[in-house]
Amino acid sequence: MFGGFLGAGILKKAADKGLVDIRVHDLREQAEGKHRQVDDRPFGGGEGMVLMPGPVCKAVEAVRETAETPVVLLSPLGRMFTVDMAQAWAGCRQVILICGRYEGVDERVGLHLATVEVSIGDYVLTGGEPADMVVIDAVARFVPGVVGKAGSVAHDSFAEGLLDCPHYTRPRVFRGHGVPEVLLSGDHARIERWRRRQALAKTLALRPDLLIGDRPLSAEDRVLLDEIRKERKES
Ligand SMILES: C[S@@+](CC[C@H](N)C(=O)[O-])C[C@H]1O[C@@H](n2cnc3c(N)ncnc32)[C@H](O)[C@@H]1O
Structure with missing residues (x-):
């Protein structure tokens, strides 16, 4: 086997x-x-x-x-x-x-x-x-060098106590469904912020138990989470 x-x-x-x-x-x-x-x-x-x-x-x-x-x-x-x-x-x-x-x-x-x-x-x-x-x-996967880019392991689901952000690839439009505009912007700081926000939003929606674990969130993450919670209440 x-x-x-x-x-x-x-x-x-x-x-x-x-x-x-x-x-x-x-x-x-x-x-x-x-x-x-x-x-x-x-x-x-x-x-x-x-x-x-x-x-x-x-x-x-x-x-x-x-x-x-x-x-x-x-x-x-x-x-x-x-x-x-x-x-x-x-x-x-x-x-x-x-x-x-x-x-x-x-x-x-x-x-x-x-x-x-x-x-x-x-x-x-x-x-x-x-x-x-x-x-x-x-x-x-956690042995250094096994997964090509060490960064990808660090950002995978659970590694930082959060779920991963969504990923998209070509084509830009698939069966009428587009790709979030920010990912095409070339603005790396904006893209990073969007990814972090998405990871927090996914975790809040799908695995809120992870957010009450013992991994402290950064001040920036807490601000993003508050924003996401507010949006969810309003919608
Ligand atoms: C048929 S299972 C034995 C099930 C056992 N009689 C029970 O009801 O808990 C045979 C072996 O498969 C493995 N196994 C089955 N399910 C598993 C699981 N969820 N996690 C880890 N190992 C599992 C264990 O090594 C186990 O000894």
């Missing part, structure tokens, strides 16, 4: 440049017995199989470089994955992601091995691989 994901696009380029080094480890390499079994039936009965703690622990212990390495168990029960986690892990020398399958991973892995359990949303995937890919991709 990881071949296509790691073998193309920005992540492949980042790996080729030595900016990231993403390794996939097969739990079966740490399994014992002829069948290299990694899962077993749940104690207490019931449907499905559970990943055994032994191979998972051995696999982590075989690659963990220091006791500080975050060991992340992907699980629907985990804390919601956020941009803050992505930024923090991008600064780590190593991050280990444990990917579950079937009914999940033996509870003792979460209790005694993982340093954090993380969910990518309130839904259940058949396996942790797509969740791992989400985390890898989001973390890699």
Whole structure:
């Protein structure tokens, strides 16, 4: 599953440049017995199989470089994955992601091995691989040099606690719908101000919860927000 994901696009380029080094480890390499079994039936009965703690622990212990390495168990029960986690892990020398399958991973892995359990949303995937890919991709974007223009990451949604501003490209008129005039003006200061205002307006309309987070807004942002709120009341 990881071949296509790691073998193309920005992540492949980042790996080729030595900016990231993403390794996939097969739990079966740490399994014992002829069948290299990694899962077993749940104690207490019931449907499905559970990943055994032994191979998972051995696999982590075989690659963990220091006791500080975050060991992340992907699980629907985990804390919601956020941009803050992505930024923090991008600064780590190593991050280990444990990917579950079937009914999940033996509870003792979460209790005694993982340093954090993380969910990518309130839904259940058949396996942790797509969740791992989400985390890898989001973390890699914060590794300096991975995304061409560092500025674009800094202005992306959530990075500054706001949603992104709208983007337009050619044609100037598409099916009767034009482009905001300011973007064609060539006045960079005006364009920057418009973008910031749009980002604030989008955030206020779509994700007001972000504005009551712990990221302080600048005085200029507060003025813009007041203007936007006033306009919304009037309309
Ligand atoms: C079928 S799920 C297990 C679901 C589990 N029995 C439950 O109801 O919470 C198998 C694996 O997929 C991964 N997974 C599924 N949904 C996920 C999510 N929303 N976030 C992160 N990982 C998820 C986890 O690694 C999990 O162990």
